[in-house]
Amino acid sequence: MNLIVMKFGGSSVANTEKLKNAANRIIANKKKAKKIVVVVSAPGDMTDDLIQRSEEITDKPAEREMDMLLATGEQISIALLAMAIKAKGHSAISYTGPQAGIYADDSHTRARITSIKPEKILKSLKENKIVIVAGFQGINTNEDITTLGRGGSDLTAVALAGALKADLCEIYTDVTGVYTTDPRICDSAQKIDYLSYDEILEMAGSGAQVMQARSIEVAKKFDVIIEVKSSFTNEHGTIISREVKKMEEVVVSSVTFDKHQAKLSILDLPDVPGVAARVFGALAKKGINVDMIIQSSARDGFNDISFTLAKADLKKALAIVRKLAKELKAQGVSCDERISKVSIIGIGMKSHPGVASEMFRILSKEGINIQMISTSEIKISCIINEKDAIKAVNALHSGFGLGKK
């Protein structure tokens, strides 16, 4: 290979021993690829510690200064990692996000990368240096430091891999890859060898603890092949790439669940045009994201509208919806926090009919009641009672044959 981008998360550089381990992996990779670019996060809990220090000073820290503060974490990691590599006799150089030419917009603490001008990186690669870049940070047109928000280091790695036309972007983490479901609730969860961008996007959107959607979207846009793998073993990880024939043979690739949802219903809403638009318009205006929506006719001239949203938004949403329900002369509002969303995902669904009915059959056989259903081309989600979630995940996981390699 010509160029590999390697990304190490905070847990992979949390202390001197782990840092040296990362250095060894980087040096080993230098034999596989001519050029290596490494992206690093802040060590361990440092970001949380810095946030805490700022909270001791004020409960509303200025966002520009927050970025100035938080950017120090990655800077410590790149300096120590470059030292560790050089101490082992290899040539290396560290760059902060701004030095590396990662340009971002003005949205402090949640900036978007606008462009990458990798002149310094290219020059150092030409000099046969291993290039270490601080993840999570960029520079805006004002020459201020901006940070990219949660998952920002993944984004830096994928965007750099795209800009540098890397052959591979390796995401090192403390697990060995992406799993068919959460191993903490299902013993037979298996590592997945190959996933398409669309599948992992659906997984990220349905509760799985995988890479964040915006990194995947950038990877998809620039056709960056990602491998999610462990910093601490030599196993192959999970390859995430554009959809290929072999992926379609797998009907369902993963089962995910999300316990952080709540359901809200407006009962007996008069059936006149524009009612739904008013309800969801009011929620959107307050920044509340709604997931599933079901409208059903309870009796002539009246509808029930139910929808799911993040539990964290429930209180805010209830206030809005109660006020609206009164204005719209609905009969009432009910809500349920004890729900879970269970989903099955797989690009094979596109060419295999009957997957949904199989899912409903499996759940019904377990005596699990389905409250709401939503589907996409490659995903089926059901809202069920929270208490049934683990049982449902295990039944679906084995029912779709994911437990065996």
Place this chain on the structure above:
Amino acid sequence: MNLIVMKFGGSSVANTEKLKNAANRIIANKKKAKKIVVVVSAPGDMTDDLIQRSEEITDKPAEREMDMLLATGEQISIALLAMAIKAKGHSAISYTGPQAGIYADDSHTRARITSIKPEKILKSLKENKIVIVAGFQGINTNEDITTLGRGGSDLTAVALAGALKADLCEIYTDVTGVYTTDPRICDSAQKIDYLSYDEILEMAGSGAQVMQARSIEVAKKFDVIIEVKSSFTNEHGTIISREVKKMEEVVVSSVTFDKHQAKLSILDLPDVPGVAARVFGALAKKGINVDMIIQSSARDGFNDISFTLAKADLKKALAIVRKLAKELKAQGVSCDERISKVSIIGIGMKSHPGVASEMFRILSKEGINIQMISTSEIKISCIINEKDAIKAVNALHSGFGLGKK
């Protein structure tokens, strides 16, 4: 006043409480001066902690990466301090050394400031913002971060005060000013109200724990008026400025001592031209600084040469000198680590004769033997036995009337 530069050392921003105290002082000063620029060091022990982390990785950390690492300390301080000021309702903005336009040379970990391009600072001052600048760091022509070595934040403050033509550069510290001698060994030590650049330069060079010589040299060059004062009281501190008439009235302004010196003697060296040049040339080539030198004729055709140097260099110097003594057919080499240098300093000496003889009289009255003497226009130093140092300092301090205000 139009513009004040305020510098806070690490102990003044070591924790949240101290940081808030610094913020209060800055805000209070904003009423005294239209414009405020603040220079800050890394919090408390952070620099030492980072050095230790690098030492866990390698005993020879790459210097460029060391600067990348150490620069994070000041960056944390400026972000938190700007937050603290903004939280109190005042407008503030932080800049790293590179952002502030502090250009330095390529000597990583001990760079010299080459120029200051304060465009961003001037723009922010115009917007009525309190400007917070990271001390100790700059940027070289390669856009790498460089650090300025020990006392680097003082240097940043003084250089900025010079470049911005500040009315005053306040150096905040944990003592109330510069003292007539070390209060730890002399109860009657007094804070000095006014000192000239030359006096404090001599003090720094003769063992006093005051500002480092290179900051003073920059202040002298650009005529920056410095006030050394406490972060924790409202007392006036010590003003350091160009020599003014009133300073000359004080014959001796301080008594200093240095316990970190050693004496080395070469005995019975044949008195031929070029011998001294060979000895001191060899030492200089190895980077060993020699302080006092005395050459005396022991017997016809032979000389003794004695000189003082830092104790830390003694072992290295002994090896060089022993080899040379053999080559030059000297009779032998002796050394003494149990010496101290005691000095009196004052620009009033220039116009008051007889100060040296008064010093010798005071020491002799105490039964203290003088081993070596050296003088400058405003300083007289004596090498004495280490055991007599405290007695000598106290006798000189009271003998020259420094104990009373």
